[in-house]
Amino acid sequence: MEIKSLPPVPKTVTVRRNPPRRARPTPATVVPLSAPPSSKTSSAIRSFPIEDILSIDIPGKQDVPESSPPKEPSSSEKLKVFLRIKPIVTQPKVGVSVKNAAHKNVWPQNPSKKKDASKTANVAGKKTNEICLKMNDSHSVTLCPPQSLADARRTKSEVYEGFSHVFCAESSQSEVYEKMVNPLVDDFLKGKSGMLAAMGPSGSGKTHTVFGSARDPGMVPLALRQIFSEKETNGSKCSRTFYLSMFEIYSERGKGEKIMDLSEDGGDLFMQQSNIKAMTNSNIQSSRSQCIINIRSEFENIDFHSYFHTGVQSCTALLTIVDLAGAEREKRTGNQGARLLESNFINNTSMVFGLFVIRAPKEPQEAFSQALPKFIEGKKRMALILTAKSGEEDYQDTSYMLRQASPFMNIKFENVEEQPANAFGNKKRTQTLPKIEQSKRMRFNSNEVCMNGELKGDIFPQILKEELTPEKVKEVEQVNGSVKRERENHILLNFSRALWNVLKEYKNKLEASENEVHSLRHNLSIEKERSCSLETELNLIKSCGKEKAANVQVVKENEIIQTSTNCSLEVESCVETVSTSLCVESFQEQSKKKDNLAPCEYVVFDKEDLKELEDKDFSSEIAGCDNLESAINNDSELFIQEDEIPSFVKEDQHQHKEEEKADVSSTNVVFDKQEFKEVEEKDVITELAGCDGLPPAGSESVLFVVHEDEVSSSPLKEDQPKHEEEVIDQKVDESSTNIVSDKLEIKEVEEKEANGELAGDGDLEVSDVHEDEVSSTLEENQQKQEEKEIDQEFDVSSSNIVSDKQEIKEVEEVEVNGELAVDGELKVSDVNEDEVSSTFEENQQKQEEKEDIVNTKSVCTEDVSKLPVVSNIQVSSAMKPKRRLRPASSVMLRNINILDSIDATEMPKHGKRGEKDVGEKRTQGSITLMRLLKQNLHH
Numbered sequence: 001m002e003i004k005s006l007p008p009v010p011k012t013v014t015v016r017r018n019p020p021r022r023a024r025p026t027p028a029t030v031v032p033l034s035a036p037p038s039s040k041t042s043s044a045i046r047s048f049p050i051e052d053i054l055s056i057d058i059p060g061k062q063d064v065p066e067s068s069p070p071k072e073p074s075s076s077e078k079l080k081v082f083l084r085i086k087p088i089v090t091q092p093k094v095g096v097s098v099k100n101a102a103h104k105n106v107w108p109q110n111p112s113k114k115k116d117a118s119k120t121a122n123v124a125g126k127k128t129n130e131i132c133l134k135m136n137d138s139h140s141v142t143l144c145p146p147q148s149l150a151d152a153r154r155t156k157s158e159v160y161e162g163f164s165h166v167f168c169a170e171s172s173q174s175e176v177y178e179k180m181v182n183p184l185v186d187d188f189l190k191g192k193s194g195m196l197a198a199m200g201p202s203g204s205g206k207t208h209t210v211f212g213s214a215r216d217p218g219m220v221p222l223a224l225r226q227i228f229s230e231k232e233t234n235g236s237k238c239s240r241t242f243y244l245s246m247f248e249i250y251s252e253r254g255k256g257e258k259i260m261d262l263s264e265d266g267g268d269l270f271m272q273q274s275n276i277k278a279m280t281n282s283n284i285q286s287s288r289s290q291c292i293i294n295i296r297s298e299f300e301n302i303d304f305h306s307y308f309h310t311g312v313q314s315c316t317a318l319l320t321i322v323d324l325a326g327a328e329r330e331k332r333t334g335n336q337g338a339r340l341l342e343s344n345f346i347n348n349t350s351m352v353f354g355l356f357v358i359r360a361p362k363e364p365q366e367a368f369s370q371a372l373p374k375f376i377e378g379k380k381r382m383a384l385i386l387t388a389k390s391g392e393e394d395y396q397d398t399s400y401m402l403r404q405a406s407p408f409m410n411i412k413f414e415n416v417e418e419q420p421a422n423a424f425g426n427k428k429r430t431q432t433l434p435k436i437e438q439s440k441r442m443r444f445n446s447n448e449v450c451m452n453g454e455l456k457g458d459i460f461p462q463i464l465k466e467e468l469t470p471e472k473v474k475e476v477e478q479v480n481g482s483v484k485r486e487r488e489n490h491i492l493l494n495f496s497r498a499l500w501n502v503l504k505e506y507k508n509k510l511e512a513s514e515n516e517v518h519s520l521r522h523n524l525s526i527e528k529e530r531s532c533s534l535e536t537e538l539n540l541i542k543s544c545g546k547e548k549a550a551n552v553q554v555v556k557e558n559e560i561i562q563t564s565t566n567c568s569l570e571v572e573s574c575v576e577t578v579s580t581s582l583c584v585e586s587f588q589e590q591s592k593k594k595d596n597l598a599p600c601e602y603v604v605f606d607k608e609d610l611k612e613l614e615d616k617d618f619s620s621e622i623a624g625c626d627n628l629e630s631a632i633n634n635d636s637e638l639f640i641q642e643d644e645i646p647s648f649v650k651e652d653q654h655q656h657k658e659e660e661k662a663d664v665s666s667t668n669v670v671f672d673k674q675e676f677k678e679v680e681e682k683d684v685i686t687e688l689a690g691c692d693g694l695p696p697a698g699s700e701s702v703l704f705v706v707h708e709d710e711v712s713s714s715p716l717k718e719d720q721p722k723h724e725e726e727v728i729d730q731k732v733d734e735s736s737t738n739i740v741s742d743k744l745e746i747k748e749v750e751e752k753e754a755n756g757e758l759a760g761d762g763d764l765e766v767s768d769v770h771e772d773e774v775s776s777t778l779e780e781n782q783q784k785q786e787e788k789e790i791d792q793e794f795d796v797s798s799s800n801i802v803s804d805k806q807e808i809k810e811v812e813e814v815e816v817n818g819e820l821a822v823d824g825e826l827k828v829s830d831v832n833e834d835e836v837s838s839t840f841e842e843n844q845q846k847q848e849e850k851e852d853i854v855n856t857k858s859v860c861t862e863d864v865s866k867l868p869v870v871s872n873i874q875v876s877s878a879m880k881p882k883r884r885l886r887p888a889s890s891v892m893l894r895n896i897n898i899l900d901s902i903d904a905t906e907m908p909k910h911g912k913r914g915e916k917d918v919g920e921k922r923t924q925g926s927i928t929l930m931r932l933l934k935q936n937l938h939h
């Protein structure tokens with residue numbers, strides 16, 4: 001096997017060709033650093049992604065023709081990341097190194113200098129106090145911050161692991177080659193492409209690793225040596241051709257990257273004598289460019305016609321070695337002006353390289369994408385060598401580099417191109433490649449061709465250039481046309497795909513809107529149904545409300561009706577209820593406004609009622625009343641139409657009314673002036689402080705009203721039972737008095753006596769009561785009658801009393817009750833028979849007292865006779881305080897007569913309130929009085 005025209009290695013000159021000067025933004029300004037736009041449906045529909053259309057990579061599956069053979073099973077392979085730690089060296093002084101550096105070339109470096117540097121490495125290492133990067137094992141390192149930094153920023157040590165291999169500072173070039181590059185070269189010789197890229201801070205040893213020196217050759221010389229030695233030892237007769245190309249991409253005064261073809265025979269290339277090497281504070285020999293070396297192998301018997309038809313160099317293997325410009329920190333390098341721009345370029349390019357590894361190439365990185373198409377597409381094996389400095393002062397650079405590169409260790413190549421071990425006798429790779437990959441390759445190649453031959457000397461095989469005939473050129477043009485069409489198809493396909501995605505987003509949004517409309521309609525129909533049912537219910541309630549309203553009207557008209565005491569109370573109670581619960585007037589006004597609608601009740605709920613409603617969870621049933629909640633909160637009255645009231649509320653109202661009735665008849669206590677005085681004496685003014693009805697001291701008011709709950713804790717309550725008894729007795733007294741005082745009745749009595757109706761009482765002397773003696777006036781009659789009674793009582797001898805002990809007791813009790821009614825504390829049992837005096841003085845005194853009492857009674861009777869009569873007064877402790885209060889005008893007063901002639905023990909017990917009880921009591925009282933009168937008359 002012969003080696004074809006291997007170009008001589010340039011020694012001290014750099015060959016540079018004028019690249020087309022077209023304005024191009026720097027990578028930093030065009031590379032989107034953010035995450036690629038997601039195709040997921042978002043809430044907001046994004047704008048049309050025209051940029052994405054032009055850059056979206058089309059999945060290969062859809063582009064594979066149906067007739068294509070099945071795709072070869074792909075194998076995934078991790079990106080191999082190696083780490084090489086540079087020996088610690090003492091940095092030479094800048095002034096001296098600038099002078100020396102002016103005479104240094106880019107590549108190869110001065111072996112003697114390298115050697116010196118190597119020699120001094122270990123020595124220098126001893127001088128350094130601290131080492132920031134320590135090797136744990138062959139796959140991990142620990143980055144330790146310098147003590148000063150650890151103290152200041154509390155920076156902790158970091159462990160980086162997962163490296164394919166970590167080369168220590170003492171590792172040799174051959175050791176690195178064996179572990180890292182040898183496998184790639186082996187694959188390359190078997191027809192598999194591969195790439196090695198060196199990354200690291202400036203001065204960390206990238207160039208040393210990639211190129212090395214003559215005495216300590218790096219990866220490229222060692223790879224070439226192996227390749228050519230392989231060729232020599234290979235017994236195969238197959239002819240191979242190897243092509244070596246070298247690109248250097250650098251930034252010229254910050255205008256953008258340029259591509260240099262370093263080949264010797266590059267037609268219109270001109271020689272540039274200047275050294276593109278630069279010098280920074282970090283590295284006196286810093287190579288300020290990205291350098292790419294391609295080694296391509298081809299087999300001699302390849303059918304070049306098929307090559308043109310496919311447009312793919314799949315029959316070749318490509319080994320690429322990249323020496324990236326060193327990333328560096330501007331602060332450390334001290335770069336300014338053009339150097340700073342250059343530094344930015346380098347850093348950005350290194351970063352872009354990292355992005356290339358992760359993502360598909362973008363248009364702005366055309367230089368890289370053209371130079372490293374397969375690797376960028378993730379189709380080729382790739383290894384990354386990180387070079388690091390381990391000195392204390394290199395901590396920041398090393399840390400930055402490790403952090404930037406550590407994610408690369410997780411990268412997997414899903415579709416690693418499997419090149420047949422032997423191209424001969426196997427199916428050509430080009431036939432099995434996906435069409436899209438072919439098109440990309442075609443694009444890449446066509447670009448090369450379209451550059452007016454500028455790059456053809458490098459890209460196309462030498463044999464192709466020699467055999468390039470007009471037919472071939474025509475064929476190439478056809479290929480170009482097809483490539484162009486392919487590209488257009490590609491763009492159209494992406495466009496339609498993006499359009500499809502946008503339409504899909506709109507469709508999703510439309511569906512969501514339709515669902516929302518549907519649910520709204522559904523809710524609307526439900527509400528309509530509910531409204532109909534409520535309307536029906538409302539009509540029903542209205543019809544019922546008319547009847548109730550009529551009843552209310554009757555109640556209002558009956559305010560003046562007082563046919564009987566009980567009836568009066570009932571009416572009063574009703575009026576009271578109406579005044580608090582029914583607003584008849586407002587209703588009438590409103591009903592007039594509402595076109596003379598049928599009258600209905602307006603029910604006022606106080607807060608208690610509203611709370612009850614709330615407790616019973618009836619808010620839904622009176623949902624029509626929007627003011628309910630606000631009324632509750634504001635503690636205000638709420639007017640609800642009667643037809644809005646649920647039935648249970650009506651029941652409550654009915655019960656409420658009943659309570660009101662009972663309340664009216666039982667809770668009001670009337671005190672006369674005398675009792676008020678007693679109250680004053682008992683010094684309970686303070687206890688009655690809350691009673692608004694209490695007249696001020698010295699007031700002429702005779703009567704006032706104290707509510708039962710206002711006297712509940714006062715001494716008045718103790719008097720309450722007595723009052724009740726007195727009231728009842730008063731009723732009896734009244735009836736009995738009427739019997740006596742009424743002239744007509746007296747006559748009737750006399751007549752009855754005369755007719756012998758009282759024959760049973762043989763002792764009764766009718767002549768004792770003559771018609772003449774009956775006063776024409778009620779007062780006189782009554783007074784006379786009473787005086788007569790008293791006289792009769794005093795005329796009774798003690799023997800008579802003794803003869804009938806029971807009657808004596810009755811009389812005594814009557815006496816005591818009459819005399820000591822005011823005191824009220826004296827009990828009947830306290831009065832002995834002996835105490836009933838039989839002497840005249842005592843009787844006289846009693847007589848005087850009786851007269852006083854009778855006079856007082858008459859006065860009281862006069863005062864209260866004009867007032868309405870209360871039939872019953874009873875205290876009920878179960879009444880609600882709020883509803884017991886009644887206006888004084890609605891309370892009927894009654895004279896409380898001092899009972900002086902009726903035995904209290906004869907009185908009926910207090911039964912329930914009502915007409916029946918009153919009637920019974922009255923009857924009983926009358927009977928008792930009659931019996932006593934008979935007895936007195938008899939005596």
Ligand SMILES: Nc1ncnc2c1ncn2[C@@H]1O[C@H](COP(=O)(O)OP(=O)(O)OP(=O)(O)O)[C@@H](O)[C@H]1O
Nearest residue numbers: 114118202203204205206207208283286287325326
């Ligand atoms: N492993 C090593 N053993 C001995 N010397 C080394 C080693 N690595 C680097 N050096 C020396 O360190 C100096 C800087 O190395 P080199 O130029 O390769 O760094 P670099 O990473 O390429 O810098 P830049 O990115 O700025 O070009 C050189 O003189 C080189 O000989």
